[in-house]
Amino acid sequence: MRHHVASHAAGGGGWSLRRLAVLGAALGVLLFSGGMATQAQAGNTMYCDQQVAVGDFCYGTSQYLTGNEAFNYFGNSFPVCAGANGYGSYICGSLGYAKHCYAASVNIQPGIYNNYTLTQHMYGWSYWGSDPCP
């Protein structure tokens, strides 16, 4: 009987730990997916993520956009640029951050430009037509 109680107690503790395990996993997955969802909820498109910019340029696919930005070097003394391929102009910032906004939603191929070296990664962020670029 004692043995049975002990077994039961051990089993109960096991179930508590099992619940803790499940809770931990669920918490991790929820928060992980929540972090990713935050990016999605922003209505933005990320491109050139963890890719080496070929020829210093990295282009996204053509889409209707109101703007795009490059910011993976924010705060560092790296000139970076944001703009559109063949749209006539682009804008550069000296401290790792640049954002280019368009007066209207236009179908463009957004590009980000690393003016510093061929071997650094770039992040881009695009604003959809429904999300005006402030």
Next chain:
Amino acid sequence: MSVSNNARRKGGWGLAALATVATGAVLVLSGGGSAVADRLESPSAASKIEAVQAPQKQAYAVLERPQQAGDALGTTRVGPFGTNLQLARSVETSEGDVHVVPGDDVVCLRAEDEVGHGYACGPTDVVEDGVLMIALHDQSDDSVTVYGLVPDDAGDVELTTPDGTETLDVADNVFSAELDSSVGASVQTEGTTGTYPVP
């Protein structure tokens, strides 16, 4: 035997629990709070500031002066890094108007080009020790219009290009220049060390 099994089982679940919780923690760190994720979310994640911050006023007289007609930008939406466009200061330069826009521990320059407008930003504590520049590149002729923000104690600002060096006018902490190209162009100031390439 049963006790032994239970003991093993308990210990096994304990390890499993710890491992799973640890895995959860790793997922949290990698997905919700890593440096990369923070960087990716930071421009739009910051809350809009409601007043110019003290370090910004101390470094830049243009952000300390009272606002004038034409300073505030006509949108209540939050800009990058919590910038409040209603707190902007407009500066008239030889190359056109540019706005100095304060954000959450961030200072930005906002300039307009032929297709819209753009920003260059930097952390206040970095910008106040150097130069923040925004460059508008016109691909039709490769020309560049550059605006720069320097702190009150910057002194003279010199622009060096392959053609030589010239001293630029600074008003309201801002300088500007029109260049044939940004290649090989840089700025130095009397009050800061280092050379700042035109972006």
